[in-house]
Amino acid sequence: EVQLVESGGDLVQPGGSLRLSCAASGFTFSSYSLNWVRQAPGKGLEWVSYISSRGSTTYYADSVKGRFTISRDNAKNSLYLQMNSLRAEDTAVYYCARDLPLVYWGQGTLVAVSS
Amino acid sequence: DIQMTQSPSSLSASVGDRVTITCRASQGISNYLAWFQQKPGKAPKSLIYAASSLQSGVPSKFSGSGSGTDFTLTISSLQPEDFATYYCQEYSTYPYTFGQGTKLEIK
Numbered sequence: 001e002v003q004l005v006e007s008g009g010d011l012v013q014p015g016g017s018l019r020l021s022c023a024a025s026g027f028t029f030s031s032y033s034l035n036w037v038r039q040a041p042g043k044g045l046e047w048v049s050y051i052s053s054r055g056s057t058t059y060y061a062d063s064v065k066g067r068f069t070i071s072r073d074n075a076k077n078s079l080y081l082q083m084n085s086l087r088a089e090d091t092a093v094y095y096c097a098r099d100l101p102l103v104y105w106g107q108g109t110l111v112a113v114s115s
Numbered sequence: 116d117i118q119m120t121q122s123p124s125s126l127s128a129s130v131g132d133r134v135t136i137t138c139r140a141s142q143g144i145s146n147y148l149a150w151f152q153q154k155p156g157k158a159p160k161s162l163i164y165a166a167s168s169l170q171s172g173v174p175s176k177f178s179g180s181g182s183g184t185d186f187t188l189t190i191s192s193l194q195p196e197d198f199a200t201y202y203c204q205e206y207s208t209y210p211y212t213f214g215q216g217t218k219l220e221i222k
Contacts, residue, residue, distance in 0.1 A: 047211040059209040101149040101164040
């Protein structure tokens with residue numbers, strides 16, 4: 001069974017940093033691309049970032065470009081999102097999701113940016 | 116960037132009804148279109164991929180059609196568990212934009 005479990009969400013002050021993790025199991029992790037998708041409270045879904053299976057290709061939404069960095073460790077079956085210079089508008093539930101189209105999703109982790 | 120315009124933004128329907136949700140891309144995306152269902156407090160669930168292919172385990176009451184710029188999701192014989200928010204997403208070209216969502220409510 002494919003499982004994606006996010007962690008690392010927290011309350012952080014504006015300008016602060018946070019690193020999200022997504023632990024994967026139930027599939028050959030190194031064979032699949034991965035994504036981060038977020039959802040602000042009461043709002044719709046927003047694609048955030050993509051990383052290819054080997055990590056050689058990454059894409060970012062304009063809203064996070066230059067502040068967020070996606071990475072993966074295929075030996076640890078883990079996906080990461082390093083978030084720097086956080087803003088109030090980054091407050092959201094962050095989901096990791098496998099491949100495109102997005103079939104498998106984690107349960108999400110909440111990031112709250114507030115002073 | 117490709118813009119995805121979903122309509123309507125909300126929809127009231129009764130149990131047993133058939134409803135259609137539309138998603139329009141600002142430029143052609145072939146059939147790189149997916150549909151998701153989301154219930155409050157839950158992660159989105161994949162329903163349809165490649166515009167019209169039903170995800171494994173999804174009931175055949177859900178169907179998708181379209182190609183290029185215009186797509187539809189049809190749900191037949193609505194049941195209480197179908198009342199949720201539905202999103203389309205293009206995965207032709209990043210930034211893999213989602214539609215703004217359609218909230219399907221019980222009339």
